[in-house]
Amino acid sequence: MKKEPRHYIGDKDIQVIIGTLLRVGVYTSLAIVLLGGVIFMAGHAGKAVDYASFRPQPAGLASIGGILKGLFSLDGMAVIQFGILLLIFTPIARVVFSIFGFLIERDYLYVGIGLVILAIIALSMNGGFTH
Amino acid sequence: MTVVVFTLIVLFGSLLAGFLGSLTGLGGGVIIIPLLTLVLGVDIHYAIGASIISVIATSSGSAAAYVKEGITNIRIGMFLEIATTVGAVIGAILAVYLDPGYIAVVFGCILIFSALAGLQKKTDRSDNLVSSGLADRLKLNGSYPDAGRQHPYTVKRVSGGFLMMLFAGTLSGLLGIGSGALKVLAMDNIMRIPFKVSTTTSNFMMGVTAAASAVVYLHRGQIDPGIAMPVALGVLTGAQVGSRVLLRTNTGLLKKVFAVVIIFLALQMIYNGFSGKI
Numbered sequence: 295m296k297k298e299p300r301h302y303i304g305d306k307d308i309q310v311i312i313g314t315l316l317r318v319g320v321y322t323s324l325a326i327v328l329l330g331g332v333i334f335m336a337g338h339a340g341k342a343v344d345y346a347s348f349r350p351q352p353a354g355l356a357s358i359g360g361i362l363k364g365l366f367s368l369d370g371m372a373v374i375q376f377g378i379l380l381l382i383f384t385p386i387a388r389v390v391f392s393i394f395g396f397l398i399e400r401d402y403l404y405v406g407i408g409l410v411i412l413a414i415i416a417l418s419m420n421g422g423f424t425h
Numbered sequence: 426m427t428v429v430v431f432t433l434i435v436l437f438g439s440l441l442a443g444f445l446g447s448l449t450g451l452g453g454g455v456i457i458i459p460l461l462t463l464v465l466g467v468d469i470h471y472a473i474g475a476s477i478i479s480v481i482a483t484s485s486g487s488a489a490a491y492v493k494e495g496i497t498n499i500r501i502g503m504f505l506e507i508a509t510t511v512g513a514v515i516g517a518i519l520a521v522y523l524d525p526g527y528i529a530v531v532f533g534c535i536l537i538f539s540a541l542a543g544l545q546k547k548t549d550r551s552d553n554l555v556s557s558g559l560a561d562r563l564k565l566n567g568s569y570p571d572a573g574r575q576h577p578y579t580v581k582r583v584s585g586g587f588l589m590m591l592f593a594g595t596l597s598g599l600l601g602i603g604s605g606a607l608k609v610l611a612m613d614n615i616m617r618i619p620f621k622v623s624t625t626t627s628n629f630m631m632g633v634t635a636a637a638s639a640v641v642y643l644h645r646g647q648i649d650p651g652i653a654m655p656v657a658l659g660v661l662t663g664a665q666v667g668s669r670v671l672l673r674t675n676t677g678l679l680k681k682v683f684a685v686v687i688i689f690l691a692l693q694m695i696y697n698g699f700s701g702k703i
Contacts (some may be wrong), residue, residue, distance in 0.1 A: 308499070309495055312499070313490065316485045320486045320489070320661070324482060327653075327654050327657055330650065330654065331654045331658070338428045339427065340429065341428050342427055345468055345651075346466055346467070348647070349646070355646070355650065356644055374650035374653070374654045378653055381478060381481050381657070382478075382640060383636075384632065384636075385635075401564075407504055411506050411507060414510045414637060415633075418517070418641050
């Protein structure tokens with residue numbers, strides 16, 4: 295690989311860490327989704343589907359607590375949803391890692407920017423907006 | 426329809442959507458949402474929830490490679506993510522109050538825009554001459570590796586790009602798509618960032634933007650595991666195959682054929698939206 299001088303020392307290491315984190319996050323979560331899919335199909339293959347109208351209050355799988363509860367009883371739907379939850383957290387974890395990276399570089403402006411992004415996501419996760 | 430038949434159809438459709446979405450650069454969401462709603466009669470809320478999950482998977486998967494190569498400008502990405510995440514949350518909240526018919530119509534319009542934007546011949550307007558004061562202060566200017574050397578570039582009109590990103594984020598949250606066409610427009614045409622950097626940085630931003638609206642969708646019960654599972658697995662696999670084929674094919678003709686298909690789907694979405702069938 296080419297070694298080029300960079301504008302900011304340390305950026306390269308952060309890039310490699312972020313790249314690896316994203317890859318591992320995506321493949322781990324989708325492996326769990328696949329596992330959940332197999333469990334779900336084994337139990338429900340012949341049942342009829344009905345997605346024609348949206349029912350806003352589903353049982354359990356819309357909250358982290360509900361997903362974890364179903365996960366321990368190896369409910370296929372809950373395992374899939376757990377994988378999806380991990381997938382959603384993958385780019386969020388990327389922001390957290392970038393914040394640490396910028397902290398090491400003493401680039402406090404970007405530490406601040408990263409924290410703002412996390413705050414926006416935390417607010418939306420809080421559900422304050424959704425009810 | 427039984428669970429097994431439904432899952433297999435969605436899985437196959439998502440494979441195709443991911444494959445074509447990656448070849449043409451439009452993304453899988455623009456095909457999977459019409460497939461689910463128009464062909465399989467799935468409520469658009471569920472279709473959007475499943476699509477946003479596939480956006481996280483594909484964008485994070487491909488961003489991983491670009492970030493390691495050092496093409497992605499992480500500072501530009503993170504700065505603009507403030508705009509896209511705020512937009513994404515606004516869009517996801519708007520989706521509750523909007524009639525599904527309207528969402529379908531907006532979706533169709535964005536689809537037509539994306540298809541046409543994808544056909545346009547791109548001109549690289551980037552240079553290394555002037556930089557905006559804001560870009561200096563935010564350390565957005567950078568360089569990217571190509572053909573063995575570093576190409577420096579400067580960033581212009583930062584606030585204009587930021588506003589456009591707010592809009593792109595809102596549409597992403599409302600429609601469950603990556604809205605890459607709008608993101609690239611903001612970066613290429615407004616901020617004058619080189620292609621290679623704008624496309625990869627747009628990809629990099631998609632994951633966290635989609636995650637911001639996905640948490641809202643999850644909370645509202647719009648992410649159904651039975652649909653999200655085949656969609657996420659199919660679209661990611663299709664996109665991975667597509668990115669390998671992409672290196673070896675001339676996509677000019679494919680893009681044109683695909684644009685026609687997309688516009689047909691878009692008109693169908695708009696018609697169904699107006700006639701209240703969605």
